Amino acid sequence: MSRAILLTVLIAGLIVFSSSSAAFGAQLDARINPNNAESPFKMNYQKTFFIEYPNGGQLFDELHQKTWTISGTADSSNPGVQHLIEKLNQNIADDGSQARISDLNVIYDIHLKGRNLNTSIDYKIIIEGTLTDYVITKDQVRTLIDLGWRGLSTNEKIVIDGVDINHPINLIQEEEPTLYNVLKGTEGEQIFNKKMIDADFILKQPLTNWHFLFDPTGINVDAGTFGLSEDISGFVVSSWTMGESSLREGRQVERVFEAEVTADQRYVFRSVQSSDQGNLYAIGFGALDVLDGVEIAGVTPKPPEGYATTSTGEFPIFIVYGMAAMAAIGGGAFFMFSNRALKNQQEGQQGIAPDRLVGYQTSSSSGGYQTNRGEAQLRDESDYTQTRSVYEESAPQETTTPPPTDASREEAACGCAASAEMGSECDCEMQGSCLCDATCGCAADVCKEHVSSMQ
Structure with missing residues (x-):
């Protein structure tokens, strides 16, 4: 019964999970080529807000049947995008990095959907651009690249085509004045006033905690048969990824902020944002280091001689051989214990010796049919009371007829x-x-x- 209940709960959880859309936080995707002066990057910011009205009220009347979408794109020619580039570069410099953003495209999409119990507002902002000045120094052996620029954040008001894409509360004030009047001056207003362009956690998570892999496909003799780009031909590719719950990064959970506001009815305001994620690639084999408080990587065309691990340091090889040694020790201890227990057991025949038993027939003929059933009893009946059949107590007594007289x-x-x-x-x-x-x-x-x- 308990297994059936557990299985039902798991299936229900999978159905709910698969039917709900995830609200991802900041997602970084960058590919750095130390042989070029510029490299592309992409950052995705996403968050979902919920306005709940379980008891109806003014917000229910205003929002439950409403749906609207505000979206658009802009490039570096837009004054709002130029302002965003300026503020991002200023934040990068404040973090101690020398890298700069030279070009940027912005895509934004804001969607409101009203329902009977709640209204959701999905925010998504995508910035794609070009990174420059990330090479610190370069010689014939290796290249030092700057990785301290990845915290792409700003608190400033970013207005593109008349829409402040960085602070949702400003859009609420313009598009939904009834909702804004309920939020104004409450904890709910603080939830909607948090910045959208926020990648601080990606910078705060040290690269030594990120998962490291390198792909040696580019240095294979037959690498050309894989259709590889000329940029990675002859090189390995290093990658650092973050966002998974692990011993390195710790437990990654979604960030939820909630506030309850009482106006004409009780309302609940909540924002949901999943843990940040990062994918950082570099052409060559990258070894991490720190220079003046800024994380950097020394990149070489090929990995060091004898380097065979595929994760941070030599952690996986140590674990593999360590687990093999523990398994061998455990197996040896098990066999020693089993052998000792076997020696302690009594040897030879256990119970009644066969030479003390005698068999006798228990079935008689029926017509022309004779069975061969029988039982065994002790030759001496001194201990017969301990071994006799329990059926003898309940068997009916047979009466014998005396032979007839003349x-x-x-x-x-x-x-x-x-x-x-x-x-x-x-x-x-x-x-x-x-x-x-x-x-x-x-x-x-x-x-x-x-x-x-x-x-």
Whole structure:
């Protein structure tokens, strides 16, 4: 029963999870080529807000049937995008990095959907651009690249085509004044006033905690058969990823902020944002380091001699060999314990010795059929009470008929139809008839009458 309940809960959880859309936080995707002066990057910011009105009220009347979408794109020619580039570069410099953003495209999409119990507002902002000045120094052996620029955030008001894409509360004030009047001056207003362009956590998570892999496909002899780009031909590709719950990064959970506001009715305002994620790639084999408080990577065309691990440091190889050694030790201990326990057991025949048992037949013939069933008993019955069959106590007692005497045999010879060989007695009086001859000496009246009639 408990297994059925557990299975039902798991299936229900999968259905709910698969039917709900995730609200991702900041997602970084960048590919750095130390041989080029510029490299592309992409940052995705996403968050979902909920306005709940379980008891109806003014917001229910205003929002439950409403749906609208505000979206648009803009490039570096837009004044709002130029302002965003300026503020992002200022934030990068404040973090100690020398890298700069030279070009940027912005895509924004804001969607409101009203329902009977709540209204959701989905915010999505995507910025795609070009990163420059990330090479610190370069020689014939390796190239040092700057990785301290990845916290692309700003608190400033970013207005593109008349829409402040960075602070949702400003859009609420313009598009939904009734909702804004309920939020104004409350904790709910603080939830909607948090910045959207926020990647601070991606910078705060040290790169040494990110998962590191490198792909040596580019240095294979037959690498050309894989259709690889010329940028990675002859090189390995290093990658650092973050966003998974692990011993390195810790437990990653979604960020939820909630506030309850009482106006004409009780309303609940909540924002949901999943944990941040990052994918950072570099052409070459990257070894992490820190320079003046800024995280950097020393990149070489090929990995160091003898480097065979595929994760941060030599952690996986250590774990693999360590687990193998622990398994060997555990197996040896198990066999030693089993062998010792076996030696402590008694050897030889256990229970009653076979030479003390004797068999006897327990079935008799039935017509022409004879079975071969039997039982075993002790030769000496000193301990028979301990081993006797429990069926003997309930078995009915058999009665034996004493062998017939000579007188009875004579009476039986002139008695009833049953013969003396069958061991039956003459019962003429009860049967009312008798098969007798003239010599019968039976005292029964019916036999006397029958004998006299025969004479």
